[in-house]
Amino acid sequence: MSQEKAQPAPSPFERVGEKEFGYNTKQVDVFLSRARATFNGDGDDDSIVTSHMVRRTVFPAQRGGYSAREVDGALDRLEDVFAQRERDALIQSNGEDAWLQQVGRLSAILRGRLHRSPGERFRRPSRANASSYNVQDVDKLSSQLIDYFEKDVPMSVDAVRRAEFRRAEGEHGYEESQVDAFLDRVVELMASID
Structure with a gap:
């Protein structure tokens, strides 16, 4: 054997x-x-x-x-x-109405931030030497998201998941944690409606 x-x-x-x-x-x-x-x-x-x-x-x-x-x-x-x-x-x-209301509430919150003026959509880091995201890069993605949500321009949830931003220093960029938290909610919404 x-x-x-x-x-x-x-x-x-x-x-x-x-x-x-x-x-x-x-x-x-x-x-x-x-x-x-x-x-x-x-x-x-x-x-x-x-x-x-x-x-x-x-x-x-x-x-x-x-x-x-x-x-x-x-x-x-x-x-x-x-x-x-x-x-x-x-x-x-x-029921479907409950889901639509949930989607509507989240969409309204996200769109509210997206419609802030470019350069003012997210807070700036409180420390001068803190790593932050390039404002123009984040604002460019924000404009694409407005088109997705309001003009039905196709966009993949993976494009948001894989978004990369150049680094900035302190107040010259957007605070990373706030941008990341916002994009998490965007992914949550896109994944639930696609």
Whole structure:
């Protein structure tokens, strides 16, 4: 009788080179296991994963870890699926009018900020040497979002997720945390209506 050596389970994602940094494989696997349990309806109340949680998840770096590009792509798809399921659950439990009201409220809040004057849409960092986002770059994306929301100009939610802005210093730019929080809400809205 021959003894076969147990083969390790295939990795769900490509790994980076041994000297490169990728995402911590164990933490990615644990999070995706929780997400799978939620998706299948097997998770308990303390481990339920939501679209918001997927969007906010950050993994520590690890040498030889999973490719960040591949994991991020999977998380984007997972967020979209959970956002659609959450929308469908809201409609089923409270009706389509409740969902439309929720979308309308969030859209009004976001559009209110987008319609502020260019250069004044977000606050400036309070520290002079704080890292901030280039005002013109953020305002350009803001104009594209106005076109998306009000003129039905097509725009992918991934364009917002992957938006990159040049760096600025202190009051010469917009405060990063406020811009990031705003874009999170934009992604939340776009994922629920697309």
